[in-house]
Amino acid sequence: MPGFLEPIREALGETLFFYGFSPLLKIGFVMFLFALPIITWMVLAERKILGFIQFRPGPNRVGPWGLLQPVADVAKLLVKEDVIPREAIKWAYIMAPGLVVVPMFVLFSVIPFGPPGEGDSLSFFITDLNVGALFIVATATLGVYGIIISGWASNSKFSLMGGLRSAAQMVSYEVPQALSIVGALMLAGSLSLVDIVEAQRSAHLWYVFPQILGFFVFFVSGIAEANRNPFDLPEAESELVAGFHTEYTGMRFAFFFLAEYGNMIIISAVGTTLFFGGWLRPFPNFEALAFLDGGWLPFGLAFIVPMIWFSLKVFFFLFVYIWFRGTFPRYRFDQLMALGWKWLLPMALINIFVTGLVKLLLL
Numbered sequence: 001m002p003g004f005l006e007p008i009r010e011a012l013g014e015t016l017f018f019y020g021f022s023p024l025l026k027i028g029f030v031m032f033l034f035a036l037p038i039i040t041w042m043v044l045a046e047r048k049i050l051g052f053i054q055f056r057p058g059p060n061r062v063g064p065w066g067l068l069q070p071v072a073d074v075a076k077l078l079v080k081e082d083v084i085p086r087e088a089i090k091w092a093y094i095m096a097p098g099l100v101v102v103p104m105f106v107l108f109s110v111i112p113f114g115p116p117g118e119g120d121s122l123s124f125f126i127t128d129l130n131v132g133a134l135f136i137v138a139t140a141t142l143g144v145y146g147i148i149i150s151g152w153a154s155n156s157k158f159s160l161m162g163g164l165r166s167a168a169q170m171v172s173y174e175v176p177q178a179l180s181i182v183g184a185l186m187l188a189g190s191l192s193l194v195d196i197v198e199a200q201r202s203a204h205l206w207y208v209f210p211q212i213l214g215f216f217v218f219f220v221s222g223i224a225e226a227n228r229n230p231f232d233l234p235e236a237e238s239e240l241v242a243g244f245h246t247e248y249t250g251m252r253f254a255f256f257f258l259a260e261y262g263n264m265i266i267i268s269a270v271g272t273t274l275f276f277g278g279w280l281r282p283f284p285n286f287e288a289l290a291f292l293d294g295g296w297l298p299f300g301l302a303f304i305v306p307m308i309w310f311s312l313k314v315f316f317f318l319f320v321y322i323w324f325r326g327t328f329p330r331y332r333f334d335q336l337m338a339l340g341w342k343w344l345l346p347m348a349l350i351n352i353f354v355t356g357l358v359k360l361l362l363l
Contacts, residue, residue, distance in 0.1 A: 092153035101145030162243025174338030177221035197278035268317035279306035
């Protein structure tokens, strides 16, 4: 345990510290020092990277090199007038943004950002569920209800079309995405995300190598689930203005914005955990790279190194999201549905069959 927490532990006692203060500390760290800052500055990173891809400077007016642009964006959303359309179904219109953003924050509670603590040390996750993978699959589906309700409650043809597209898209991509992780679960023999990372450590192998097909299906389905280009049909600007959130303004619009980028982080974090070894460094059993474990860091700071490796992997996937947006054109809706049912679903089933066959015959 870091030494600066010892006085707090002594003052509160063992029980109150580990069952009261420690969970609250982790929740505060994950939400206010990890999730919200990353989401806020990721908007700037996306605009800068897209500017680079399109040979333009991107935001460069607010602060040096435009670094304070997210602060200006947040301030604008906070002071913007909150408009409720006259013909909207008000209770559903008001409730919908919360239904989108709350499941996203709940999912952060089971993401392991680092290894479990040894002895009485703090762990780098809020909780480790023995059915963590199932919990993520079940909870991730709840956000689409907020999108559907927002499209229906706005009483706008553009919003309604965006909500209907989101419902059809969810049905098409949730199934292959859930099936795509089954191969990794079969290899690990557990639904716990921490156990899955430890199984990759024991196997001396990241699961992306034996499960390359499962990872491909998972990541493509994740892009569709987050409504990101080239699968951003529910909010297609050129067709539906802004889709399901066309009629939203101010902080309610910000909630949809927050949920989209938060879901990108969740999908990247789950993909990192299931397929890329989570907090493990590259080649964790190669002694020549032992210096990457951070033993050379002063003041006992080596305990943050696993979280750094985890964050670097997540940032790579977030960069890929932005890269795709600046590269690929949007799919037609019939192509989107065909890709999910005719290609991704059979690929996920084939991956499960081959994984089970290999495990039965060889392992």
